[in-house]
Amino acid sequence: MRFHHLAAAVALTATTSPTVAADKAGTKAETAPIALPAPPSGKGQIVFFRPGGAGFAIGCSVNEKGQKISSLGAGKYFIMVAEPGRHEFSVKSEATDALALEVEADETQFASCKIKMGIMVGRPDIRPATEAEFRAAKKLKMVDADDMGPGEGALRPEQVAAALAAPTVSPVAEQAPVAPAAPAADSAPVAPSNPTAG
């Protein structure tokens, strides 16, 4: 019995995590919707993301044809530009999971990775997703360039910034700053009226 409880505890520690402390300085910026550039003409792109939560210590490295595209930590995302056609991706830890997608020219697709419960460590689970799921994931940040693969698969942050700055991309609408309200006019002190005895 005690052994079973220990095993459950091991599985728990491998798949669950304490809440990651929010970066207070970047909280305001994180609330803005993530701007995704349009793919280059004639090519498609896939946005891989991993919602935060359980299994934060488990890696979810996305590979294609045995070559690493990028690591995908908890609460991270990256954009991969790809030629149109069928692409097969895999993630691996204790077990391997694979996903095939049909990349279409000039379109963006989404795929998510979650860590599910495993025997010794959590197992990454990669699956097709929608833009709504991507938008619903809170506080996603782009993968650091250091964690991306050596190839040209994942767009580096500077490449994304350059693509967003291109004139063909419509920038994300930002809320206009609200003008501060005019201060209320100071009211003159009113002298207390003397009550008259009737």
Add this chain to the structure above:
Amino acid sequence: MPAGVAGMGEVVHAKGSGGSGAAGELVLAARYLEWRGQRLRLRSLRLSAGAQSNINKVHALNIASAASPVPIGLLGFFITGGQATVSEGTIADAKTAEAAMLVPVEPAENSKKEEN
């Protein structure tokens, strides 16, 4: 092009639901519609199979297991996600991959009906 025209699609990716709450996966692609010997190529099929993932439920079970003397977290291995199914008659959106000139359906008969 009348409704009910036959076409061709392809299953790009399929995976049944698995243990630990993993949902089933289904990725489909539309290839073409065929009518009167003419093929209209299609692309960009948008179809959400909507399989439910129970991975978060298993994680919640594990958290509950940590506070319980009974190792109920092990039950998570036997909890599966939903299956990805696309039922017959499901309406999906796809784009045409090329410009095509289609002959209207029997224009002579249509004009007769209008006259009557």
